[in-house]
Structure formats: C-alpha cells, structure tokens
Amino acid sequence: MESLKQRILEEGVVISDQVLKLDALLNHQVDPKLTLEMGKELAARFRESGVTRVITVESSGIPVAFAVAAELGVPLVFARRKKTLVGDTETFSERVPSFTKGIVTDIMVSRQFLKSDDHILFIDDIIANGDAARGLIKIIERSGATLAGMGVVVEKCFQQGAATIREQGVRLEALVKIKSLENQQIQFEV
Template sequence: MELLKQRIIEEGVILSDQVLKLDGLLNHQVDPQLTMEMGREFAARFKESGITRVLTVESSGIAVAFATAYELGVPLVFARRKKTLLAEEDAYCERVPSFTKGIVTDIMLSRQYLKSEDRVLFIDDIIANGDAARGLIKIIERSGAELVGLGIVIEKCFQAGARTIREQGITLESLVKIESLTNGTITFGE
C-alpha cells in the first residue's frame, strides 16, 4: 500500500534501529479513511477464505481489525490484556511478553466468542518478535477454531516474528514490510 508507506514516511518517528513510533497512524490517533482502506485491503486478500470471525489483541489492532471485519461482514473479537471484574474465570489465557511495552502480560479471550467451528482471521498492527501473535495462535488452537491467516499492517522484517509464524505454515499477509530503521532511515521491503 503506497499510501500507507507515504504516511509512515511523513508521520513515523524512528526512536531506534528497532522501534518506529506510529502514534499518529495506529497507536494513539486513528485516521478513519486510511484505516478503512487497510480493512478493505485485508478483506480483499482473505475474502475467499470463509472467515467467520476477525480476531485481534487490544488495543492498537482494534481499529484495523474492525475495518476488516466490517468489510467481511463478520464479528470482531479482541483479546483483552487486563482482567476485568466481569471476566470469565475459564476464559482462554496466555502469558505473552510485549516488545514495545517491555513487560509480560496475560491476554484473555472469552470462550463464548471463539468456537471450534470458527474460521479466524487474526489482524494486528505491527509484528516484531511475534510474541502476541504466538499467544493468540495458541488460544485459537485450544479453542479448536481454524486459523485462516494473519493480516499485519506493518511487518518488521529485521525481527523474527513474521518469519517464525510463516515457518509454522501459517499464511501471513503484510500491508507494508520494513527491512531496516538503521541510521534514522526507513527502508521498505517488497
């Protein structure tokens, strides 16, 4: 998506050779038109897959996952990172480290919203080390649902997350691939 690449160049802030801050696009502020365009793109890539649910992890993946679910005409379900007073005791739960936050969190998903007959598309904003993705994949597997694929807005190719997911035989589609953030320059991949 050339539009997305242009917006990343214009609004992304390189904090280190590992971290790109995208608060103006994905993580703090959301551009509704761009987000809907990303949702249309993911829906087009997975439209023939018989998806029954779009799944993400709160919070930065929710907007793009919503746009994708809307385009596919299916429900959006998101795993929570914090237990609430209303959380089910027997919800699916996985401990996952967060590269960006530098902490380990639990992701939880109500059994009510993920059934064995579901065909799931997992949408997320960025994949770095892939820990959150692997945690959610484990939850999907435990539920008996079928993971159709992953749609990732930005793939950091210089970190192992996407590669290790693909090595498991899982389809992973990225809208933009970033090869490097070295010397304060964003280098895109194919």
C-alpha cells in the same frame, strides 16, 4: 499500499534501529479513512478464506481489525490484556511478553466468542518479535478453531516474528514490509 508507505514516511518516528513509533496513524491517533482503506485491502486478501470471526489483541490492533471485520461482515473479537470485574471466568489465556511495553501480560479470550467451528482471521497493527501473535495463535489452536491466516499493517522484516509465524505454516499478509530502520531511515522491502 503506497498511501500507507507515504504516511509512514511522513508521520513515523524512528526511535531506534528496532523501534518505529506510529502513534500519529495507528497506535494513539487513528485516521479513519486510512484505517478503512487498510481494512478493505486486508479483507480482500482473505475474502475467500471462509472467515467467521476476526480476532486481534487489544488495543492498537482494534481499529484495523474492526475495519476488516466490517468489510467481511463478521464479528470482531479482541483478546484482553487485563481482567475486568465483569469479565468472563471461562477464558482461554496465554502469558506473553510485549516488545514495545517491555512487560509480560496475560492475554485472554472468552470461550463464548471462540468456537471450534470458527475460521479465524487474526489482524494486528505491527509484527515485530511475534510473541503476542504466537500466544494468540496458541489460544486459537486450543479452542479448536481454524486459523485462516494473519494480516498485519506493518511487518518489521528485520525482526523474526513474521518468519516464526510463517514457519508454523500460517499464511501472513502484510500491507507494508519494513526492511530496516538503520541510521534513522525507514527502508521498505520492495
């Protein structure tokens, strides 16, 4: 997606050689038109996979996951990071570290919304170290559902998250692959 690459170059902020801030288009402010384009592209890549639900982790993955789910005509489920007063007590949960937040949290999915006959498409905004992704994949496996694959907006190729997911035999599609953030420069994989 050349339009996405261009927006990342224009609006992305390199914080360090490991961290790219995409608040202007993914993580704090959302561009609806761009998000719908990303959703269409990811949905097209998985359209023939028999997806019955799209899943993501709150909160930055929700807009693009919603766009994918709408395009595929299936429900969107998101793993919560915090229990609520009216939350479901029957959940699948996993403890995961967050690279960008620097904390460890529990992610939870209600058993009501993750069934053994589901074919799940996991959508996320960015994959770096992949801790949350591996945690959510464990939840999907524990539910008995089938993981159709994972789609991400940005894959940081210089971190091992995507590689470890692919090593598990999971199909992972990225709209944009970033090779490096060294010297404050965003370099894309070709």
